[in-house]
Amino acid sequence: MTVVIAVPSSLDDLTFESVLxxxxxxxxxxxxxxxxxxxxxxxxxxxxxxxxLAQTRAEKAEFLPPENPDTVSYWARAGFFRYAEELFDxxxxxxxxxxxxxxxxxxxVTPVTKSDDVHGVVERIQERAASILLNKLHLxxxxxxxxxxTLSEACQNIVEHAGRGGWVMVQAxxxxxxxxxxxxxxxxxxxxxxxxxxxxxxGQRRPLSDRWDDAVALEAAVVNGVSRYGDPGRGQGLKxxxxxxxxxxxKLSVRSGTARIALIPSWDxxxxxxxxxxxxxxxxxxITIPEKVSAVA
Amino acid sequence: xxRIDVGSVLRHSANLPFSDLVTxxxxxxxxxxxxxxxxxxxxxxxxLLDFSHIGxxxxxxxxxxxxxxxxxxxxxxxxxxxxxxxxxxxxxLEAIEVVLDHHGLALVVQFADGGARLVGSVSDEExxxxxxxxxxxxxxxxxxxxxxxxEPAEMARILESLLRRRLLRHDGVTYAPLGxxx
Numbered sequence: 405m406t407v408v409i410a411v412p413s414s415l416d417d418l419t420f421e422s423v424l425x426x427x428x429x430x431x432x433x434x435x436x437x438x439x440x441x442x443x444x445x446x447x448x449x450x451x452x453x454x455x456x457l458a459q460t461r462a463e464k465a466e467f468l469p470p471e472n473p474d475t476v477s478y479w480a481r482a483g484f485f486r487y488a489e490e491l492f493d494x495x496x497x498x499x500x501x502x503x504x505x506x507x508x509x510x511x512x513v514t515p516v517t518k519s520d521d522v523h524g525v526v527e528r529i530q531e532r533a534a535s536i537l538l539n540k541l542h543l544x545x546x547x548x549x550x551x552x553x554t555l556s557e558a559c560q561n562i563v564e565h566a567g568r569g570g571w572v573m574v575q576a577x578x579x580x581x582x583x584x585x586x587x588x589x590x591x592x593x594x595x596x597x598x599x600x601x602x603x604x605x606x607g608q609r610r611p612l613s614d615r616w617d618d619a620v621a622l623e624a625a626v627v628n629g630v631s632r633y634g635d636p637g638r639g640q641g642l643k644x645x646x647x648x649x650x651x652x653x654x655k656l657s658v659r660s661g662t663a664r665i666a667l668i669p670s671w672d673x674x675x676x677x678x679x680x681x682x683x684x685x686x687x688x689x690x691i692t693i694p695e696k697v698s699a700v701a
Numbered sequence: 702x703x704r705i706d707v708g709s710v711l712r713h714s715a716n717l718p719f720s721d722l723v724t725x726x727x728x729x730x731x732x733x734x735x736x737x738x739x740x741x742x743x744x745x746x747x748x749l750l751d752f753s754h755i756g757x758x759x760x761x762x763x764x765x766x767x768x769x770x771x772x773x774x775x776x777x778x779x780x781x782x783x784x785x786x787x788x789x790x791x792x793x794l795e796a797i798e799v800v801l802d803h804h805g806l807a808l809v810v811q812f813a814d815g816g817a818r819l820v821g822s823v824s825d826e827e828x829x830x831x832x833x834x835x836x837x838x839x840x841x842x843x844x845x846x847x848x849x850x851x852e853p854a855e856m857a858r859i860l861e862s863l864l865r866r867r868l869l870r871h872d873g874v875t876y877a878p879l880g881x882x883x
Contacts, residue, residue, distance in 0.1 A: 519724040519725075519727060520717070522723055522724050523717055523719045523721065526719075526757070526759075527719055527721065530721075530756075530757070546791055546795070549757045549792045549795060552721070552757050552759075553723075553757065553758075553759040553796060556724070556759040556761075557759055557760055557761065560723075560724055560725070560759075560761060564725070636804070637764040637765075637769065637800065638764075640760045640764055640799060640800060640803055641761055643760070643799075644759075644796070647799070
């Protein structure tokens, strides 16, 4: 049986749930066609989550690229097809990706599998991010270093906990759906690894409570800083991310397994905790840093 | 004073062409290399840990390089060496302050002009007494008590605490800063 999974026209962290809801209705080894022909917009989360989805399929899925030439061109510039062509059977012609570093994307889709990859990501992002954060988001210069640190820690979660490679992408754009078109910088880090719950279980770090599920595991790790390692210095990465996001009035959301939690700023009306979602392996993290309010006329 | 160039240690120990201190494995490799150099110090020597050639540092690396180094040093015998941090900028300080606070640690940062300051988890009283010793170049508990208008025994207790945390050192019967005083 072949199943067609429709990618929504606007693909972000929330609408990606419709992709997972469709997948959840079929067995893991079902032949899948991911139909993105009608997609016209995708956030970094959307693109990295699609690659992550491909990693989870027992049988290589087919992929129908966007029909809109601007969209497919952007996805190519974002480096999506460089990896999609390895993970999917991509149907039809897609533009050749430019070499990494020549794109207008802040950080193209980049694989993260080992510590050295994190060094490369941090090195590449700093100069580009500094200009965006200072000139577009009107943040103070110290926000730049914190941004690189946040990105580094987010990527390290893959290396340290996922058990398999993942993806990172960073982009800046006008956020029309919220914030009245203010600029935002978005970091997405997605992997199809073991996820927070299994990671904590493997380190015997499950909290002493009767309830134990993906939501409790996420809360333990993201909010309370529990790590699978007993080392008392562990857990500071996510704590640092939380601090950075809070300081710059940003938003953090983390999905793992069947749950998602979010630290929500005043400009957003997301819910802090979602449970009973369609199961998706690994961890998917998104950080949104908005343009400073006082700088907007 | 022995100078350890952390930028050079990063390039050689982790074999990376980058100047940023990021990731735990990198931090652990750098710390082990620094500890080897510190082990060669003579009794009471002061090592200047120079971060001038380090770009940024993330929380994980700050925990591995800075916090674990200080914890290991505090666990050694009283005659072990001391560390002064140099070349620290705002790009490093954010992560360093977070991990110091997490572990209840503190360190001495020395600036290029010879000035110094305490960074990390210290009380206002400890900081004031440390600054007093630093300003005088050397002081006994009685001297500090005189200036502060407090009991010598009380001042001795705080000075000994700063000594145990390796934020001051003994200079004969008095307490002294770790680095040169100008």
